[in-house]
Amino acid sequence: MPAFSSQPSAPIAVFDSGLGGLTVVRALMRRLPREKLIYFGDTARVPYGSKSPRTVLQFARQCLHFLTQFNPKLIVVACNTVSATALESLHHDFAIPVIGVLEPGAAAAVAAAARTPAGQPRRIGLIATEATIASQAYNQAVTRLDATIQVIGRACPLLVPMIEEGRLPDSPIVRSVLQEYLQPFKSLQIPVLILGCTHYPIFSQAIEETLGLPTALIDSADQTALVVAEKLATMHIANDAGTPLADGLTCYVTDQGQRFESLAGRFLGRLITQPVWVEPERLENPTVEK
């Protein structure tokens, strides 16, 4: 018996280390408005992006195990750090189909790079957390699709704290930090830049303006929603009957923060009901389900 639900009415579960993954929820809601969504943000232990692969995998395992209680038909790992460092192990540990944000983002970037005028060097820029950059996972995913493309990555550890602080994209400090982080991409006149962290789309316009180039910014949220829709269709478990859900989202978090409302609203682009709090010490290690 499979450990996941194959019913179209079952929910899609979305996991992130914090609240940035709500940008993926937003894309899923737009593309799949009839699907029930369960979101889980490990806000007590966020960020993952500065931590070691072993710790990230262990935390992710516990969070996915928590989500299995809802019998989801599919789990989206809406966190680049987890997608980059732990996805293969999670595929191995869980019988439920797991989709990360990295492969869809890499595919979209390669497609955009194919539109680069002939004769220009084929390069893709990547901004992400330290853990994602160190994993080289985007480089590998791009190489698998097109070995002639070079990925140039840069860790940007201040972007997440600036966004979580509520700092607006037009703050002079945001602009100075972006100038510094994006300088190598400006110098190389990079035609495609992957926003390799679900927080970064909040600063999309500031990134575009700082680059001052016709650079295609790749936000993996939309692309991931597309891959999820295709997967559901292939498995014949899409919920495409009935009217769109007015509020099909339930959120779970591990920290009882006051910041949920303002931050979540910013990522989701609309007001959001209060989340359910899960004590982090209640998260358990899974017994391997496969």
Added chain:
Amino acid sequence: MPAFSSQPSAPIAVFDSGLGGLTVVRALMRRLPREKLIYFGDTARVPYGSKSPRTVLQFARQCLHFLTQFNPKLIVVACNTVSATALESLHHDFAIPVIGVLEPGAAAAVAAAARTPAGQPRRIGLIATEATIASQAYNQAVTRLDATIQVIGRACPLLVPMIEEGRLPDSPIVRSVLQEYLQPFKSLQIPVLILGCTHYPIFSQAIEETLGLPTALIDSADQTALVVAEKLATMHIANDAGTPLADGLTCYVTDQGQRFESLAGRFLGRLITQPVWVEPERLENPTVEK
């Protein structure tokens, strides 16, 4: 039977959410060079400063419980966020004497404020994490000592990530961020400023230069070491015999990061041996020991 050792030869345990508490270890080593020190940094779940008091207390409880296995004679909570939000509960839960960094820092600030020329308003500035500022714990500690002094606090969420990123104090971005955060203190010509986070002493000089005032900066590390020395003397458990220890420090951390060496060296001001790794899922909630 007490749950802590009353032997002078027992170690002092030092706990922090991450590695910033090593600034307190440094001060302890200078003042108490014959004491064995056990350091525990919860690097897998750092930072605590943006999280809720309930989560901070729960994590701190688990970490102190871990430290009790070494039968320390005293535990130093070298984390302002924990000292500000959880110390009273920890006093209640553990039989071992627990000393935080907040009361010593507040006392040093009040002493410095007493040296303010007569006629000037009696104000103390405070920079700290969001959780420490929200707790109002420094305000309360200062008021208990001198109710005529006003504490003016400002959360500075970008300082810790900038220090952990390895950004140097003379970076233009550090200077811009400090200009913004310290502007209220400059306008008020604040005579005393508490560095309410163990990371901040790394930026002391840049803070002084940004203020451009004869402001007394209060780094609670030295003051905490003094309070620890007094406590050991009062309890007759100081280890003041024998030669100073060449290497009396053992470190435990919950994340197996690559960043330990460079970051720890920066806080401690010298090279440091590799830490022992403790799997975070092995941390347990204590049964109340008192």
